[in-house]
Amino acid sequence: MFVKDVVVQNQVGLHARPATFFIQKANEFKSSIWVEKEERRVNAKSLLGVLSLGIIGGTAIRIIADGGDEQAAVEGLVALVESGFAE
Secondary structure, eight states: EEEEEEOOSTOOOTOOOHHHHHHHHHSSSSSEEEEEEEEEEEETTHHHHHHTTOOOTTTTEEEEEEEEHHHHHHHHHHHHHHTTOOO
């Protein structure tokens, strides 16, 4: 299991468009991936799950992956979040 915390950089957070990019990136990996905000954990490959967290700009989230490519998955998703989804 590989875990990393990251702060969402873009102002609007993970609304529909950035969440879609996030899920597309998560689906590139074989590992099971979750996103955690406070005490809630959802499947990072589920659009409804990610949107249900209501992640806004400046929110700290935790990305957790478990599987053969877990480190690459977490690092890739952290890099995407830190980029601000090119907004």
